[in-house]
Amino acid sequence: MTSQKIVDYSTAKEFADEMKINFIETSAKCAINVEQAFLTIVCDIKRNLFENEENSNTGDITHEKRILLNPGSSVNMSVDCDYLFKLLIVGDSRVGKSNLLLRFVEDSYTEYFRLCPVDFRFHTVNVDGKTIKLQIWDTFISLRFGNSLGVLKRSFRGAHGIMMVYDVTDQDTFSNIKRWLQEIETYCIPNACKLLVGNKCDMTSQKIVDYSTAKEFADEMKINFIETSAKCAINVEQAFLTIVCDIKRNLFENEERYNTGDITHDKLILLNPRSFHGTRSTNCCRCC
Numbered sequence: 001m002t003s004q005k006i007v008d009y010s011t012a013k014e015f016a017d018e019m020k021i022n023f024i025e026t027s028a029k030c031a032i033n034v035e036q037a038f039l040t041i042v043c044d045i046k047r048n049l050f051e052n053e054e055n056s057n058t059g060d061i062t063h064e065k066r067i068l069l070n071p072g073s074s075v076n077m078s079v080d081c082d083y084l085f086k087l088l089i090v091g092d093s094r095v096g097k098s099n100l101l102l103r104f105v106e107d108s109y110t111e112y113f114r115l116c117p118v119d120f121r122f123h124t125v126n127v128d129g130k131t132i133k134l135q136i137w138d139t140f141i142s143l144r145f146g147n148s149l150g151v152l153k154r155s156f157r158g159a160h161g162i163m164m165v166y167d168v169t170d171q172d173t174f175s176n177i178k179r180w181l182q183e184i185e186t187y188c189i190p191n192a193c194k195l196l197v198g199n200k201c202d203m204t205s206q207k208i209v210d211y212s213t214a215k216e217f218a219d220e221m222k223i224n225f226i227e228t229s230a231k232c233a234i235n236v237e238q239a240f241l242t243i244v245c246d247i248k249r250n251l252f253e254n255e256e257r258y259n260t261g262d263i264t265h266d267k268l269i270l271l272n273p274r275s276f277h278g279t280r281s282t283n284c285c286r287c288c
């Protein structure tokens, strides 16, 4: 009812931002944003649940409360894997973040795909005989909106690895990687593994950011770099495996530091859920 509209979007958005709650305009009559509204709150609950589950793992909330939030989880879902890694995919709008996730998790691709501002999928990989469960968070958060950064900040919490994606046909998305790096440095755990991903490499004739420029930048920043195409399934699995191996290497370095007393037990079990659940005895080798 645009002509009769009195409460304008920006007033309501400002209020919602102030109250730190999500906001969406809908039309039940014209089926505008209705599903999106429900999905937004569902994702929020889901994120809340997993944050609580993380807090439960670190002892911040009680076991009873966690079960209340997740009735099917009296047996923690992370026990069936050797490691549980949290990955985050960030980057400017339309660079192909969701499609990279879709390609990796479902081997599919779509021209139009939009998740809630932050959502995640699970995917399990096997690396060197270890079962690694990945909780991969997809975002569509813009650096331009202050409030989104609040959401981003929460998403960054506990992330072991971050994929920073740009579009090889769009210079701005590459230039903004520096800003994404700053956000990561601000909000992420120290030593979180980073991977620079140049997506849409199938669009060779429109390519603007060439491989050597991006590689030089990545080398300078001391991060890994890979070009991918979610559309043509080029290097997508490779990209995810690169960051997984990086995190795993990082973990073992930390485990060594734990053995030499440099790092606390709490930090270690966060990285290795199976050891937390007691299937590994204290004097057992790390391969259990």
Ligand SMILES: Nc1nc2c(ncn2[C@@H]2O[C@H](COP(=O)(O)OP(=O)(O)OP(=O)(O)O)[C@@H](O)[C@H]2O)c(=O)[nH]1
Binding pocket: 092, 093, 094, 095, 096, 097, 098, 099, 100, 110, 111, 112, 113, 114, 115, 139, 140, 141, 199, 200, 201, 202, 203, 228, 229, 230, 231, 232
């Ligand atoms: N040619 C080509 N197009 C791609 C590729 N990946 C994604 N696209 C297209 O780029 C557009 C954006 O893809 P998305 O996966 O939705 O991008 P996103 O980064 O998740 O976008 P937001 O969620 O809006 O931030 C869609 O039209 C995709 O079909 C790719 O590898 N090659």
Ligand SMILES: [Mg+2]
Binding pocket: 097, 098, 099, 113, 114, 115, 138, 139, 140
């Ligand atoms: Mg997306």
